[in-house]
Amino acid sequence: xxxxYFDHSATTPVDPAxxxxxxxxxxxxxxxxxxxxxxxxxxxxAVEKARQQVATAIGAxxxxxxxxxxxxxxxxxxxxxxxxxxxxQKGNHIITTAAEHSAVLAxxxxxxxxxxxxxxxxxxxxxxxxxxxxxDAITDKTILISVMHANNEIxxxxxxxxxSEVARAKRILFHTDAVQSVGKIPxxxxxxxxxxxxxxGHKIYGPKGIGAMYIRxxxxxxxxxxxxxxxxxxxxxxxxxxGIVGLGKAIEMxxxxxxxxxxxxxxxxxxxxxxxxxxxxxxxxxxHPQERLPNHVSFCFRFIEGESMLLMLDMKGxxxxxxSACTSGSLxxxxxxxxxxxxxxxxxxxxxxxxxxxxxxxxxxxxxEVLPPIIERLREMSPLSEGCNPCACxxxxxxxxxxxxxxxEFEDEF
Ligand SMILES: Cc1ncc(COP(=O)(O)O)c(C=O)c1O
Numbered sequence: 097x098x099x100x101y102f103d104h105s106a107t108t109p110v111d112p113a114x115x116x117x118x119x120x121x122x123x124x125x126x127x128x129x130x131x132x133x134x135x136x137x138x139x140x141x142a143v144e145k146a147r148q149q150v151a152t153a154i155g156a157x158x159x160x161x162x163x164x165x166x167x168x169x170x171x172x173x174x175x176x177x178x179x180x181x182x183x184x185q186k187g188n189h190i191i192t193t194a195a196e197h198s199a200v201l202a203x204x205x206x207x208x209x210x211x212x213x214x215x216x217x218x219x220x221x222x223x224x225x226x227x228x229x230x231x232d233a234i235t236d237k238t239i240l241i242s243v244m245h246a247n248n249e250i251x252x253x254x255x256x257x258x259x260s261e262v263a264r265a266k267r268i269l270f271h272t273d274a275v276q277s278v279g280k281i282p283x284x285x286x287x288x289x290x291x292x293x294x295x296x297g298h299k300i301y302g303p304k305g306i307g308a309m310y311i312r313x314x315x316x317x318x319x320x321x322x323x324x325x326x327x328x329x330x331x332x333x334x335x336x337x338x339g340i341v342g343l344g345k346a347i348e349m350x351x352x353x354x355x356x357x358x359x360x361x362x363x364x365x366x367x368x369x370x371x372x373x374x375x376x377x378x379x380x381x382x383x384h385p386q387e388r389l390p391n392h393v394s395f396c397f398r399f400i401e402g403e404s405m406l407l408m409l410d411m412k413g414x415x416x417x418x419x420s421a422c423t424s425g426s427l428x429x430x431x432x433x434x435x436x437x438x439x440x441x442x443x444x445x446x447x448x449x450x451x452x453x454x455x456x457x458x459x460x461x462x463x464x465e466v467l468p469p470i471i472e473r474l475r476e477m478s479p480l481s482e483g484c485n486p487c488a489c490x491x492x493x494x495x496x497x498x499x500x501x502x503x504x505e506f507e508d509e510f
Contacts, residue, residue, distance in 0.1 A: 097413040100459045104299070104391060104452035105248050105276060106417055110342065111301040117345045118303065121338040129335050130326065139337045146344025150308050153347040154274075154293065155284035163309045163330045164340050168275040168296030169199040171309040172242075174320055174331065175271045175292040176203050179240045180212055182318040183269070187237030193217045193225045194435035195247050195254070199294075200273055201431070204242075213237070219435045222384040223252035231262045241270045245277040245288070249432040249448060250383030251392030253281065260289030269315060275299055275307075279350030280358060280389050291315045295347070297339065301453070302346030306339035353453070361451045362390035364460045368449065369393055375468050382433060382446065391451040396438060397471055399478045400445035408470045414463055417448045 101109075121142055127135025129143050147159045156162060165171045180190060192204055194216050204214045215233045217225045230241060241263050246253045256272055263270035271292040274283050279300040285293055292315065297306035311317055311330075323332030365388075373379055378398040397405070402418030409416055429443035449463070 098459075098462055099413045099415075100462060101415050101454060102449045102451060102459070102463065103415045103417050105448065105450035107298045107304065108301045108452055109454065110298075110303050111346060111349060113349065114302055114342045114345045118338040118342040121341050125337075129337060130324070139335075142341050143335055143337060146340045149344035149348045150295075150310075153283075153351045154278070154295070154310060155286055156310055157286075158313060160328065161285075161310055161313055163311065163327045164335060164343070165307040165309055165331055166305055166336070167307040168197075168273070168294050168299075169307075171294035171296070171307045172197070172199040172271075172273055173203045174309050175294060175311070175317075176200065176240065176242055177207065177320045178317040179269050179271065179292065179315070180207055181320075182316045183239040187235075187239045188212045189215070189235050189237040190240045190242065191215045191217065191230060191233045191238060192242045193244070193254075194219050195223050195225070195250075195252070195432055196242070196244050197248060197273060197275070200242055200244070219432075221436055222387070223247055223250045223382075223432060223436050224254055224384065224387070225259075227255060227258035227262045230259050231266075234262075234266055234268065238266070238268050241268055242273070243270075244273040244275075245283065246274075246281065246389050246392075247383065247432060248276045249430055249446075250394050250436070251276075251388040251450075252384040253277070253387045253389065256288045256290065264289060276389065278347065279354055280391060282354070285310055285312065292317075297343040297346055300346045300350040303339050303342045306336055306343045308343065357453055358390035361455070364451055364455065364457070365390060365393050368460060368464065371464050372467065375464075376471050380438070380442065382436065382438070389450075393449040393451075395447050396433065396442050397445040397447065398442055399475050400471060401474070401478070402444055402446045404474055405445070405447060405470060408474070409466065412466045412470075414466060417450075418446050 125138040127139040129136055129140040147162045150162045151159045165174060188211060190204055190212055192200055192214060208214050217229050217233060219225060243254050243259055245256055260270050269291045272288060272290045273294045275294055275296045276299060277283050278295045291312045293310040295308050298304040319330050321332060326332050326335060369381060372395060373381060380396045382394045382396055406416060406418045429440045430446060433443035433446055434440060
C-alpha cells in the first residue's frame with residue numbers, strides 16, 4: 097500500500113544530510129563544549145558554527161542573540177517568562193492571541209496565576225488579529241506582546257510587521273513564535289521587527305529535542321532556569337551538541353531550499369483546496385485562503401468525526417491530523433477552530449494536511465482519490481447527518497433538509 101506522510105506540521109523526518117553532520121558529534125567528537133581540551137574545543141566549535149547558521153538564517157545581527165534550548169515549547173516559556181519577570185517593575189500586562197500554541201497560552205495562564213494580567217485577543221474568521229486590535233489592548237502596564245507568525249492548525253500567517261510597528265511605537269517588547277514559519281516563508285527578525293523569536297528543530301527536518309530562542313541585543317530579559325554558565329547563563333545545562341549541529345544544518349538547508357519548496361508545495365496546496373471544495377459538499381476551508389503557509393491545507397467537514405476520518409485515512413496509508421498533534425486524542429475541539437467561530441460540532445470534523453519535501457504529485461492524487469469515499473461513508477454512518485440531505489453546491493456549509501436556504505444567512509455562523 098502507498099504510504100503518504102502529510103503531517104509535517106506535527107514533525108518532519110530528519111534529513112539524511114542532517115543525520116550525517118550529527119553523527120560525528122555523537123561518536124567521534126563527543127566532548128563537552130565547556131571542556132578546554134581538544135575534545136571540548138571541537139564540540140564548542142561545532143556549537144558556535146550552528147549558532148552562526150541560525151543567526152544567518154533569521155537575520156540576527158550577532159550570534160550572541162541566539163540561545164539553544166530543548167524545543168519550541170521551552171523557547172516560548174523562556175521568552176515570555178523571562179520578559180515578564182525582568183520587567184515586573186514596569187508593569188504586569190501581557191497581550192497574546194487565541195491562535196497561539198499551548199506553549200504560549202499555558203505559559204500565559206501560569207503567569208496569570210502568578211499575578212500577571214493577560215489579554216487574549218480574539219481572532220477573525222481566518223484566524224488573524226489586526227495591529228489595531230493590539231494597539232487598542234495596550235495599557236500603561238503592558239510589558240510584552242506575543243503573537244505567533246504562522247498558525248500550526250490552520251496555517252494562517254499573522255501580520256507581524258504591522259503589529260511590531262505598534263509595539264515599537266509604544267516601546268513594548270514583542271515576541272513571535274515562528275516554529276511553523278521558519279523554512280516555509282521568509283523569517284527575518286529585522287523585517288518582522290521582533291525582539292524575541294522562537295524556533296524548533298523537528299519542524300524543519302532537524303532532530304526532536306532541540307530549539308532556539310532569538311533575543312535582540314539590549315532586550316530586558318532574565319533567565320528562568322539556573323545552573324552553570326552555558327549559553328551565556330541564559331539557558332544553563334550541558335549543550336545537546338549533536339542536536340545543535342543538526343539544527344544548524346537543518347535551518348541552513350531549510351532557508352536555502354525555501355522558495356523552491358514553497359513554489360512546488362503551494363501548487364499542491366491550491367489543487368487540494370480547489371478539488372476538495374468542489375468534490376465534497378459541506379466542507380469549510382479553515383484558515384486564510386491566501387495568507388497561509390505554502391504547505392498547509394485545513395478543512396472542517398460537517399457531520400464527520402475527525403478521529404474516524406483520521407483512522408480511515410491511516411488505514412489507506414495516509415497520515416494526516418485532526419487538529420494539532422498535541423490536542424488530538426482529547427475530546428475537546430481545537431481552541432483555534434472554536435476561536436475562528438466554528439461550533440464544537442463542526443470543529444470536531446477537522447482535517448489538517450501539511451506537506452513537505454518528500455511529497456509528490458502522486459501523493460496528492462492518491463489523497464484526492466481516497467478522501468471523498470471516506471467522507472461519504474462516514475456521513476452515511478453518522479448520526480449527525482441522519483436525515484440530512486446536504487446541499488451539493490461547492491463549499492456549502494449548510495445543513496438543511498429542505499434545501500430552501502439562503503447561503504448568506506449562514507455566513508454569520510463563522
Ligand atoms: C506554533 C508552535 N509553537 C510551539 C510548538 C512546540 O514546539 P516543540 O514541539 O519543539 O516543543 C509547536 C509544535 O507543534 C508549534 O506548532
